[in-house]
Amino acid sequence: MPSVKLPRKSTDTDMTPFVDIAFLILSFFIMATKFKPQEPVETKIPNSVSSEELPENDAIMVLVDSTNRVFFSVLSEKDRSVSDKIVTKATELRQIKLTPEEIQNFRKTPAVGVPFSRLSALLDMDPAEQNAGAGQPGIPVLDSTDNQLATWIRASKEVYAELGRPLKYLVKGDGASKYPTIDAVISAFKKNDQLKFNLVTSLEKAPTGSALDQLNNRMPAAKE
Amino acid sequence: MSSIDSGGGDGGHKKGPGVKKAKKLSTRVDMTPMVDLGFLLITFFIFTATMSTPKAMNLLMPKDVNDPKNQNEAKESGALTIMLGKGNQVYYYFGQLKVDASGNNFQQTTFKGIRQIIIDKRKEVMGRHVHDLSDADSRCKDMQELAKKKGDPDWQNACLDRDFVVIIKPDPDSNYKNMVDILDEMTINQVKTYAIVKILDQEYELIKTTEERNGIK
Numbered sequence: 001m002p003s004v005k006l007p008r009k010s011t012d013t014d015m016t017p018f019v020d021i022a023f024l025i026l027s028f029f030i031m032a033t034k035f036k037p038q039e040p041v042e043t044k045i046p047n048s049v050s051s052e053e054l055p056e057n058d059a060i061m062v063l064v065d066s067t068n069r070v071f072f073s074v075l076s077e078k079d080r081s082v083s084d085k086i087v088t089k090a091t092e093l094r095q096i097k098l099t100p101e102e103i104q105n106f107r108k109t110p111a112v113g114v115p116f117s118r119l120s121a122l123l124d125m126d127p128a129e130q131n132a133g134a135g136q137p138g139i140p141v142l143d144s145t146d147n148q149l150a151t152w153i154r155a156s157k158e159v160y161a162e163l164g165r166p167l168k169y170l171v172k173g174d175g176a177s178k179y180p181t182i183d184a185v186i187s188a189f190k191k192n193d194q195l196k197f198n199l200v201t202s203l204e205k206a207p208t209g210s211a212l213d214q215l216n217n218r219m220p221a222a223k224e
Numbered sequence: 225m226s227s228i229d230s231g232g233g234d235g236g237h238k239k240g241p242g243v244k245k246a247k248k249l250s251t252r253v254d255m256t257p258m259v260d261l262g263f264l265l266i267t268f269f270i271f272t273a274t275m276s277t278p279k280a281m282n283l284l285m286p287k288d289v290n291d292p293k294n295q296n297e298a299k300e301s302g303a304l305t306i307m308l309g310k311g312n313q314v315y316y317y318f319g320q321l322k323v324d325a326s327g328n329n330f331q332q333t334t335f336k337g338i339r340q341i342i343i344d345k346r347k348e349v350m351g352r353h354v355h356d357l358s359d360a361d362s363r364c365k366d367m368q369e370l371a372k373k374k375g376d377p378d379w380q381n382a383c384l385d386r387d388f389v390v391i392i393k394p395d396p397d398s399n400y401k402n403m404v405d406i407l408d409e410m411t412i413n414q415v416k417t418y419a420i421v422k423i424l425d426q427e428y429e430l431i432k433t434t435e436e437r438n439g440i441k
Contacts, residue, residue: 015255022262029269046404049411050281175401179394198280211414218377
């Protein structure tokens with residue numbers, strides 16, 4: 001009786017498809033990853049049902065952190081010269097003199113959180129040494145007669161009016177910041193007759209059965 | 225013998241008996257290190273990827289008008305005033321604030337409870353609405369036009385809640401999250417007319433005493 005000989009199969013598997021998939025996923029993530037922009041201050045933003053996209057260019061952002069400090073930053077990756085114009089205009093309005101180096105340095109500053117009296121000292125520092133706003137006291141806003149944020153907004157508004165480009169106004173606040181500070185920020189906008197602005201929030205689903213949910217179901221294409 | 229020995233069968237016979245055949249190397253490469261590296265990079269990119277990009281929420285503030293003639297007036301029957309206090313507490317009253325010996329219409333709830341109150345009030349106002357086709361009702365037409373433009377098939381009912389007005393009064397102890405939450409509640413419940421207004425001293429006092437009574441710090 002001849003015994004049936006089973007062919008010996010090799011133990012190593014062909015890894016090629018596996019590698020293919022792995023690199024496909026890898027290339028997807030490389031393409032899809034957008035690195036988090038460096039945050040000048042840590043903010044935990046509240047949720048809302050709003051799904052509008054956040055502008056990345058031609059916008060100014062007012063940041064309010066959990067300890068009610070107010071920061072101002074310019075978002076214009078495409079055209080960095082806007083930053084120079086805004087800081088020049090703002091200091092002109094406040095009658096402060098800055099050196100050209102300091103103006104240049106404003107581009108690299110992630111956010112300004114100091115009163116105008118200390119702006120020059122802040123811009124003398126290397127952006128790396130500014131320590132992401134840790135040592136900055138915040139822009140004074142609570143004094144209604146001297147709301148310094150209003151000056152920054154006015155400067156930005158005037159610069160963009162000269163450029164003839166629309167400017168978006170963003171407010172990014174920490175959920176724990178107190179209302180009086182937010183109110184002061186809003187009144188800084190109001191002082192400049194800027195009544196429309198955006199609050200930065202993270203997306204949340206509309207509760208099922210609510211009026212908004214029903215509306216979205218009625219017209220799925222016209223979601224806000 | 226300067227030519228490279230390809231190791232093929234055809235050249236084999238030329239070699240003498242003492243010449244050893246070159247060892248045939250396998251063409252297969254060990255891919256394990258490459259796969260290791262690949263997965264390492266995948267993990268890295270998965271962790272650094274920002275999946276939830278922040279969104280923008282529109283906020284339109286009314287212009288401060290000092291002239292009393294131009295001020296918007298809310299109908300008492302359709303007004304709901306919501307006040308935000310500390311500890312995520314919400315206080316509300318309908319119409320005008322009434323404080324007298326027999327009690328007041330000042331009530332307390334939470335963010336979970338306020339939704340039902342808004343929904344109920346909106347239904348009540350919508351139920352009371354009398355359809356008026358006269359030209360005097362231009363605001364109603366505007367609201368219908370707007371809904372029509374947006375593509376809402378239910379545009380004819382767009383002005384039913386015309387008289388429903390929510391007045392939001394965050395008190396100094398409330399935080400930003402409370403404000404965003406209540407504004408979001410307006411979007412969720414499709415409240416078309418609402419405003420953020422400065423809180424009155426009387427209301428703030430009332431909130432403070434209520435907070436003290438309830439032990440909210």
